[in-house]
Amino acid sequence: MAFDQISLKGRALRLLAGREHSRAELQRKLSAHETEPGELAQALDELEAKGFINEQRVLESVLHRRSARLGASRVRQELQAKGLDPQAVAEAVAGLQGSEEARAREVWRKRFAAPPADAAERAKQMRFLLTRGFGAEVVRRVVRGVPLDDSEG
Structure with missing residues (x-):
């Protein structure tokens, strides 16, 4: 079969065998291959009913793969791009906020x-962390070398 x-x-x-995909991602990737209206929705409904498509697994997969290297805002962007439930995305990102500075320090290190x-090197280091989605205050603290302190802020 070709x-x-x-x-x-x-x-x-075949797509799901490579990594977790949300229903919206599969819809976007496969819509060009639909020959009859409703055919894709029916196929996705069947896969969802059998547990092949699971938005919670997609969310956890992205968090596991990306949170060590990216800040909360970049992870939020990626989750939103997958068409996941906004409430679930907000909760997942809120969970990342507590470890934001420690994760930024590790990426910087x-x-x-x-x-x-x-100043030029400082700007370069700050840009590096900012493009990875870490917050500006966290980036300033990490690049300045201010020690991680739970009693502050």
């Missing part, structure tokens, strides 16, 4: 061996 003749359900299963020597 790849062109694979059913929508088969295509969805792996990339830069020493504190910035001058």
Whole structure:
């Protein structure tokens, strides 16, 4: 059977074999292959009923894969792009906030061996962390080398 003749359900299963996908992602990726209206929705309904599509697993998968290297705002962006429930995304991101500074320190430590020597280096290090979705105040504290202290703020 040629790849062109694979059913929508088969295509969805092939995608799901690689990693967890949300229903919205599968809808977006497979809509071009739908030959009859409603065919894709029916296939996705069947897969969801059998537990192949599970939004909670998608959420946990993204958190597990990405939270060590990215800040809460970037993780939120990725989860929203997958079309997940906004309430579930908000709860997951709120759980990341407590470890934001520690995660930012670890990302910074792996990339830069020493504190910035001058303003240009400081800006470079700050940009690096900001583009990974860490908050501005956390980035300032990490790059300045202010020790992690639970009694503050």
